[in-house]
Amino acid sequence: MRRTNEATAAQIALGLATLAAGSVMLDRRSLSRRQKNRARAIKRHAAAISEVRALRPKLDPPATVTAAKRLNRAAGMLALSVLADSGIEHYRGSFRNKAMFTPLIVSALTLGISIHGTADRRESAHVIRDTTYLLTAATGLIGTGFHFYNVAKKSGGFSWQNLFYGAPLGAPMAILLSGLIGFCSERVRETPRGTTPSIFGLPAGRAMAALTSGGLLGTAGEAGLLHFRGAFHNPFMLLPVTLPPIGAALLARAAAAGPGRRHPFARWWMRLLVTMGIAGVGFHAYGVSRNMGGWRNWSQNVLNGPPLPAPPSFAGLALAGLAALALMRDHPDA
Template sequence: MSKAVERDLLALAGLAVSGLALASVMSARTPQPRLAPPRRAIAARRDGGARPVTVSAARKLNTAAGTLAVSVLADSTVEHYRGSFKNKAMYAPLIVSALTLATSLHGTADMRPFAHKARDATYLLAAATGLLGTGFHLYNIGKKVGGFCWQNLFYGAPIGAPMAILLSGLLGFCSERVRETDGPRRRPEIFRLPAGRAIAAVVGAGLLGTSGEAGLLHFRGAYHNPFMMVPVTLPPVGAALLMSAASGRRGPEHRLTRWWMRLLALMGFAGVGFHAYGVSRNMGGWRNWSQNILNGPPLPAPPSFAGLALAGLAALGLMREHPDA
């Protein structure tokens, strides 16, 4: 069997595994009915009368924040290990993203309609870590010879990487604000803004930033594979659709936007398979995995699109159930 055939089979296997993982997740989740099941309704009344839809939306946002945290944890571990943890601050995103992941899992399992102070503190810590990390990466690039030139932007510390943990913290913080909505008639709000529209705007901005980071690194790779155009073209369209939903009239279903978010989630999982194929194309392939994982396309990066898409779906669901949100 030729090496070209081996590479193609490996790529197809990676895509198949990613597709099966996504299919299992989608099949395990049954559609949420408009009317809550009796047990949930009884629990909601017992806990203070909050509408189950706000708890459901909050849990979906916790899942989205956790997906981003997993991506950051794996990506920062690989990239900072490659940098030999020369600066002790490089351990910070690993610790914070692990805490954020644990917090998100706790929030996803929590059925109570109350915000949690420990979760709030962790999400705010994640957001602050993302801001500080962006400053560190900008400083790292600026101090190199040539400053902010293409060479340093390509091979220096990635500017957009710390923003993923910032987005994870923001989405998690928003989930707690949605969860603590009081009473069935009060609209979910974040800093007195309608929660659904505010989250849609945040996710739209995040999609644009993540797509820009992918565009920069794929430009470094000369777009030698046509599929490298996908994360540069599909997410900006999704961002525009979300921005339109955030600024549009109340009550529409936004069917196209929903399907586009599902497409972006699929793209995020499938991207792992494409990056695995990119790793296999380096010298030695997966037999030389300890070197090629460090130097090949980052395997944990594409799921960040899936995390943002899940948050977009949560925002759209909240806007559907609360037309004034």
């Protein structure tokens, strides 16, 4: 009996040992399989990363295209401001001269092609955009002549009275600047890879900074004239005649400086001007509400109150300044 029990115990022990050995073998095989699968997954992941890195130069547009899209955005902002402003002002003038429809049509076209340019990732200039931007610049130049003639023919010529209440001399300059900025954006866009962006032989970033600097000074002068007419009764009316000239000076300094500088303060100031341009719409809306009848009499007060679409022109020029500074950062020689 004792021998039988011992034999049974030995068989049980042998069976348990066999099961344990089999379990260890299975665990080793399972571990080896998991390690192989993990190694394969790591290899596939590394291969996928390599493919993405190889495709990234093709997927990401070069810095010149990014700068061109920023300039398209700035031109579009200016065109939108001109479209709304000239629509209101020329409607107030009852479109006595049929040529007064021209800035509305041209600025609407400029806005449309600027939106198209902002979405375009190609590294070549677009013929229709080029042509439209040139037409826009010519319209602004001719419109400036019309406005000067309108003021000059009045009794007293270029008197304060006529400058205050005649055709605004600086208004057509906004559409001129929109066309110039848009045309320059196409020159930047078509820059071959590995070369320095240039506009008519001039470094593109510095040329755009100089152009934007002049635009800010002119726009500040126009705002100063109209705010002087309003006797600066609100202290905030001083902002459009103080902040933009400082921004113009910063951009002029950036245009004259040597390569390799990043101009962080100038970029910060341009962002401040963008904010000022957008906030200015709110201030002008408040000015409209202060007229008799407020917004209940909007059909009259919008025509006679502060021009709602005018302040975004500062935002458009500041966006152009930011684009120029970014181009100089990405291309130190530009």
